[in-house]
Amino acid sequence: MRLMIAITLFAIGLVAPAFAAEKTIFEGPQKEIDAILAVFAEWGKARDAGDVAGVVAVYHPEMRIMTRNQAEFVGHKGVRDFYRQYYGVKSGRKLYSSMSELRVFGDAAFVTGKFLAVDPGKGVEDPGYYLIVLRKDSHGAWLIYRDIDTPSPDGLSLKPGN
Structure with missing residues (x-):
């Protein structure tokens, strides 16, 4: 099952070719x-489709996004x-990422890895690391609670091509 999900993530662009390495x-x-x-x-599919409502659906109501140079x-x-x-x-923006670890601790979990956001039309090439914290909602569904990145x-x- 884990392999099937990893292949799905690769196909939708969440996991870069570096995943195998x-x-x-x-x-x-x-x-x-x-x-x-x-x-x-689900997050990647909604993001890649420009479906902001679909992206919001996977975030916890008390979530916070912490990214550089922004409030x-x-x-x-x-x-x-x-x-x-x-x-x-x-949007012409694409996100490539690799997952380093996914660890579950009861009703909380974290995921770390690398990412590269590119938007050739805007001259954007934004590489970095991410930390995603998830927690279960009152119905037991996992939702993104904290979304943190660093360059x-x-x-x-x-x-x-790398």
Whole structure:
């Protein structure tokens, strides 16, 4: 099951070609890992389609996005504001990423890895590392609770053709 989800993530662009070279560390119950990977697949599909409402659906209502050189984005309004500016329906922005680890601790989990956001039309090449914290909502569904990134040239290794 984990391999099937990893292949799906690769196909929708969440996991870069580097995925095969870097083994992801998984810790926690397989059922929870699979559920979190499904959230990431849903997130990527909505993001790539410019479906901001679909992106908002995978974020916890108390979420926060913390990214460089910008004020913190808070709550679902913050998610909408962040994704509208980068991933609207007509956006040329693409996100490549690799997952380093996914660890589950009860009703909380975290995922780390590298990313590269590119938008050739705007001259954007934004590499870095990410930390995503997830927690379960009152119905037991995993949702993104914190979305944090930091710049690093290491993300350039995800550039297609590398």
